[in-house]
Amino acid sequence: MTRVKKGTTSLKKRKNILKMAKGRRYGLSSKQRQANEGNVHAAMHAFRHRRKKKGVFRRLWQTRMGAALKELDLSYSRFIDILTKKNIGLNRKVLSEIAQENPESFERIVNQVK
Numbered sequence: 001m002t003r004v005k006k007g008t009t010s011l012k013k014r015k016n017i018l019k020m021a022k023g024r025r026y027g028l029s030s031k032q033r034q035a036n037e038g039n040v041h042a043a044m045h046a047f048r049h050r051r052k053k054k055g056v057f058r059r060l061w062q063t064r065m066g067a068a069l070k071e072l073d074l075s076y077s078r079f080i081d082i083l084t085k086k087n088i089g090l091n092r093k094v095l096s097e098i099a100q101e102n103p104e105s106f107e108r109i110v111n112q113v114k
Helices: 007-020 032-071 076-085 092-101 103-113
Strands: none
Touching (some): 007 032, 032 103
């Protein structure tokens, strides 16, 4: 049986591991074993934070809407309550974008809801 050297395979694997570890400090970006360990941990955090991101954005939309509603003398919770009772299907993301980019349209929506 012929001898198989895995030089090209090892180099490719090492190159890919180090490519994923770019931007880290110290050995985490330059040493294969440490970089691989860092990649594993980064992947675990990325998985968790992809799910956490949904809540973070929802809180951001609520804060933006709350600030816009405060100027119109209405609280966020009261506004959402009125929307659900009147069965209006605009979600928080759309409402916060309208409030931020087009305040006069948002004011018209609020006045209609009231």
